[in-house]
Amino acid sequence: MRKNLSVLVVMLVVVGILLSSFSISFAQKAQPKRYYYSTPSEYTKLTGKKIAKYNEAPALAELVKQGKLPPVEKRLPDEPLVVDPPEEIGKYGGEYRSAGFGPQSGQVDSETVRVQHILQINPDLKTLTPNIVKTWGISKDFREVTLILRRGMKWSDGTPFTADDFMFWYEDIASNNDLTPVKNTAWTPGGKMMVMRKINPYTIKITFAAPYPAVDITLAKSYIYGRFFAPKHYLKQYHIKYNSKANDIAKKEGFADWIQCFNYHYAYAQNQMDTNLPDITPWVLTKIDEAGNKYYERNPYYWKVDTAGNQLPYIDRQVVVIVKDAQVRIMKIISQELHAAGEHPLPVKEYTLYKENEKKGDYTVYLFNNTRGSDWCVAFNLTHKDPVLRKIFNDIRFRQAMSLAIDRKQINDVLYFGRAVIRQAVAPPETSFYEDWMGKYYIEYNPDKANALLDEMELKWDKDKKVRLRSDGKPLEIVLECTEEFAPQAEMVSEMWTRVGVKTIMKQEERTLFYQRGTANERDAAAWTFDGVAEFSIRAGGAYRRAFGDPINAAILWSTWINTKGASGEEPPEIIKRFYEIGDKFLITSPKSRDYKKLGKELLKIATENLWVIGTSVAPRIIMISNKLGNTPKEGTFAYDYHFWVPYMGDTWFFKR
Incomplete structure (x- = not known):
């Protein structure tokens, strides 16, 4: 017993030393090399080297030999993107396996290894280079963007990838109110839907109603904003505009109408279930087994090569392995069944287990x-169906009290070895318009003050002083809903709130159900993460509204009213309208403008003071990567802001052994 205790003490000391050497810093090292060349001619011009011929994976070469595929030279675009791998030219082969926490969600460790944006975020997290497009340009007034596509680029089924796919997305999906009733903020700077025009088969122009200085960031995160294109040749069979029998197809497939059917076949992200949907990613979905595991095979028409002329990717396939929970994932990594883990954050409290x-x-x-602004946050439903709870949640004193009732130090000590930075849910301190008081706002643990605020609200205790009473005499009881990732903190916070008389029951839910209950306005309170709020994301539009978007949905009826311009939902209070108005102005303001920091600061000030979202702390992100893999990152930032693995060149990863 004493021996085991001694070992545990030693391990905790080791963990403390290791973690103490890590400080949360978001500055990146200067990029030492160039990773991307838009064309082979650019590569030759800048390096003096020439790609003599193109090569392909052995499995594809065999298909070419059998006459089942065209030669690699005919599958690549006229001018493929040239990639200089982070460490070395890789080897073909292997199967990359990562965890999935559901058949349609929790699959970031595979999805963002294959995601492709219009522009590429480089490993330094600052440099943006052409990716899907060959070149691009923006007008001096930031109102017009020109995208030049890669001539000869193809979808994974060999169909040409052209401006028609952009126009199909714009005219028949994004602009179609049946398919897209709410327009993304990134498409509407100045309050009006952007205008997309086809100049020729390989040129697209996008015009905005107002200057859009952050359009480069939007294009570098285009996958998140609808991608801006879709495979017209495949999806038009499900669209009523192109097929008068689309409703008949829908009913035959078990859908209510063509809209549901189209959305099913259009889904390209983690929610993709159509194994025939063409894509332009390095691997494409080809199979889903009975357990929900997903299989992504090499795209034979992928449009990138390395500096030796090898068509990427190196790895043959991806497999998303559905796991029951985080513990199962950890065990599978330890048993070498999985190759990487980063998202659905690995708990810091298990650091000893990982290291040993x-x-x-x-x-x-x-x-x-x-x-992240906070690894864990909680938001009350400000448009609750219960008028009594709605009134309570909308009283700022209640939200202040609930923040003061959280013992963040205890959470930090128990879950993060005391190494997290305690802070409120607000943009990270590196944000140029952040002020120190914001991160410290109502984060002290003061149950006496919390109780005083609740008393001031006349939320009286029952006769046994076990729970406070609502104005209608009923016990003040709430359910705090969350997914597995956020359950440990939610459980602790529930106990803390119960001690000040707000009886709180933690309810862990599967992700899909959690999302559905948020959009259906069914929650009392929800726990999630306050991420995607770095300045990089705020500039692109919409990130400042994290409290009111999916999946937090702190006020779904108000956000619906704003998003539909009053057509549905409920009209929000003036402070919410003001918050959105400032955000809209900020979206079209250049960082060089005098108003940039002023507007940004006002955004953060309003959000912080209103405590629409209550945070706890931020800890380092633990990343686990198999030693069998090459060209993987050894340091960096792992965050939604930069789309997790995207900057780290997943199509160049390879198996060294």
Whole structure:
């Protein structure tokens, strides 16, 4: 017993030393090399080297030999993107396996390894280079963008990828009110839907109603904003505009109408279930088994090559392995059944377990930077169906009291070895318009003050002083809903709130159900993460509204009213309208403008003071990567702001052994 205790003490000391050497810093090292060349001619011009011929994976070469595929030269675009791998030219082969926490969600460790944006975020997180497009340009007034596509680029089924696919998305999906009733903020700077025009088969122009200085960021995160294109040749069979029998197809497939059917076949992200949908990613979905595991095979028409002329990707396939929970994922990594883990954050409290099993699992544990505003946050439903709870939740004193009732130090000590930075849910401190008081706002643990605020609201205790009473005499009881990732903190916070008389029951839910209950206005309170709020994301539009978007949905009826311009939902209070108005102005303001920091500061001030979202702390991101993989990152930032693995060139990863 004493021996085991001594070992535990030693391990905790080791963990403390390791974690103490890590400080949360979001600055990146200067990029030492150039990773991307838009065309082979650019590569030759800048390096003096020439790609003599193109090569392909052995499995594809065999298909060419059998006459089942065209030669690699005919599958690549006229001018493929040239990639200089982070470390070395890789080897073909292998199967990359990562966890999925549901058949349509929780699959970031595979999805963002294959995601492709119009522009590419480089590993330095600052440089943006052409990716899907060959070149691009923006007018001096930031109102017009020109995209030049890659001539000869193809979808995974060999169909040409052209401006028609952009126009199909714009005219028949994004602009179609049946398919897209609410327009994304990134498409509407100045309050009006952007205008997209086809100039020729390989040129697109996008015009905005107002200057859009952050359009480069939007294009570098285009996958998140609808991608801006879709496979017209495949999807038009499900669209009523192109097929008068689309409703008949829908009913035959079990859908109510063509809209439901189209959305099913159009889904391209983690929610994709159509295994025939063409794509332009390095691997494409080809199979879903009975357990929900997803299989992505190499795209034979992928449009990138390395500097030796090898068509990427190196790895043959991806497999999303559905796991029951986080513990199952950890065990599968240790048993070498999975190759990487980063999202659905690995709990810091298990750091000892990860480290002591590095050799057995043949992996390395890294500590990456974290740009979240708070790893865990909670939001009350401000448009609750129950008028009594709605009144309570909308009283700022209640939200202040609930923040003061959270013992963040205890959470930090128990879940993060005391190494997290305690802070409110607000943009990270590196944000140029952030002020120190924001991160400290109502974060002290003061149950006496919390109780005083609740007393001031006349939420009286029952006769046994076990729970406070609502104005209608009923016990003040709420359900705090969350997914597995956020359950440990939610459980602790529930106990803390119960101690000040707000009886709180933590309810863990599967992700899909959690999302559905938010949009249906069914929650009392919800726990999630306050991420995607770094300045990089705020500039692109919409990130400042994290409290009111999916999946937090702190006021779904108000956000619906704003998003539909009053057509549905409920009219929000003036402070909410003001918050959105400032955000809209900020979206079209250049960082060089005098108003930029003023507007940004006002956004953060309003959000912080209103405590629409209550945060706790930010800890380093634990990343685990198999030692069998090459060209993987050893340091960096792992965050939604930069789309997780996207900057780290997943199509160049390869198996060294």
